[in-house]
Amino acid sequence: MPIEYYITFASTLFCIGVVGVLTRRNAIIIFMCVELMLNAVNLLLVAFSKAHAVSVNGAQQISSSGAIDGQIFVFFIMVVAAAEVSVGLAIIVMMYRNVHSVDINFLNRLKN
Amino acid sequence: MGITQIIFWFLSALALLSAIMVITSKNPVHSVLWLIVVFFAISGHYILLNAQFLAIVNLIVYAGAIMVLFLFVIMLMNLNAETEPQKNIWMKFAGAISGGSILLILISVVRSSPELRDKVAQVKGGDIGLIKNLGIALFTDYAVPFEISSVLFLSAMVGAVVIGKKE
Numbered sequence: 001m002p003i004e005y006y007i008t009f010a011s012t013l014f015c016i017g018v019v020g021v022l023t024r025r026n027a028i029i030i031f032m033c034v035e036l037m038l039n040a041v042n043l044l045l046v047a048f049s050k051a052h053a054v055s056v057n058g059a060q061q062i063s064s065s066g067a068i069d070g071q072i073f074v075f076f077i078m079v080v081a082a083a084e085v086s087v088g089l090a091i092i093v094m095m096y097r098n099v100h101s102v103d104i105n106f107l108n109r110l111k112n
Numbered sequence: 113m114g115i116t117q118i119i120f121w122f123l124s125a126l127a128l129l130s131a132i133m134v135i136t137s138k139n140p141v142h143s144v145l146w147l148i149v150v151f152f153a154i155s156g157h158y159i160l161l162n163a164q165f166l167a168i169v170n171l172i173v174y175a176g177a178i179m180v181l182f183l184f185v186i187m188l189m190n191l192n193a194e195t196e197p198q199k200n201i202w203m204k205f206a207g208a209i210s211g212g213s214i215l216l217i218l219i220s221v222v223r224s225s226p227e228l229r230d231k232v233a234q235v236k237g238g239d240i241g242l243i244k245n246l247g248i249a250l251f252t253d254y255a256v257p258f259e260i261s262s263v264l265f266l267s268a269m270v271g272a273v274v275i276g277k278k279e
Contacts, residue, residue: 001120003231007222009124013131013150015215020135022207028140028186032147035178036131039154042170046241050161051233053240068240068249074166075250078173079261083268085178089185090272096189097278 006047013040027092027102031085038081045070045077116235119160127153140186144179151175161233163241 013036020033049070096102130149137143151174158167222228239245250258 001116001233001235003228003233004222005120005124006233007228008219009128011215011218011222012128015211015218016128016131016135018214019207019211022210023204024135026140026191028182028191029135029143032143032182033135035174036134036147036150039151039170039174042166043154043157046158046161046163046166047233049240050163050235050238051231053238054232054234068245071163071166071241071246072249072254075169075246076257076261078169079264082173082178083264085181086268086272087275089181090275093185093189094275102189102191 003047003051006044010040010044010047013037013043025103025105027095027104027107030104031088031092035081035085038077042074042077045074116160119156120235123153123156123160127157140191141183144182144186147182148175148179151179158241160235161241162236162238165241165243165246 017033017037017040020036021030024030024033049067052070053067092102095107099106101107127150130146130153133146134143134150137146151170155167155170155175158164158170
């Protein structure tokens with residue numbers, strides 16, 4: 001597949017996540033939209049990795065071509081996302097225990 | 113139009129429709145379920161690109177662990193009955209306009225770049241996504257980041273327990 005298709009698809013997915021973050025007020029749904037944006041970037045990294053593997057070499061030189069680095073990065077992004085979700089959901093649970101709401105308009109108490 | 117193109121367009125349409133349903137559902141539980149559909153579609157894309165290890169890890173970690181955690185928190189806090197109060201329509205409009213502008217800029221940049229004109233992503237072929245090659249790279253070149261990520265997991269676990277602890 002041409003790489004523009006993958007870029008367009010991942011950009012659209014990323015922008016849907018941006019719109020979700022900007023328009024929703026439920027903190028959990030905002031968090032889920034952040035996960036959506038992370039997944040769009042992951043898909044684009046894998047697509048670029050496969051495009052690089054084609055363009056650099058027709059021969060099978062795996063470790064020196066650098067194409068495998070994209071997929072390793074995706075693996076580490078998943079690791080960081082899992083850690084981030086556990087801490088973030090703990091913060092949301094703690095906020096719900098204090099404020100009895102997950103609406104982000106009620107969570108602006110740090111402001112004043 | 114071969115079977116690869118048909119699968120690509122089907123998975124793309126499924127992911128985009130489900131992503132739109134994620135941000136438009138009123139009920140947070142429905143949003144979680146639609147997000148699981150998005151993750152399955154993205155795993156299908158990984159399989160199409162022959163990144164088998166990432167497809168399985170995506171299913172296990174995202175659809176299996178993270179989404180269950182979200183669902184658990186939503187049901188624990190009993191949020192599924194509570195509806196979000198309706199807010200200003202202009203804020204939604206402004207958010208949609210901002211996201212559309214970002215999308216427009218990204219698409220125009222991609223369309224005007226000559227380097228991306230004839231690049232092709234290799235589908236259903238290539239062996240860099242197999243478990244053997246990724247494992248070799250992960251345990252030789254990337255052994256130190258791999259070990260550091262285990263420390264990150266440990267600190268995240270301790271942090272989540274400390275934050276969630278009732279004092």
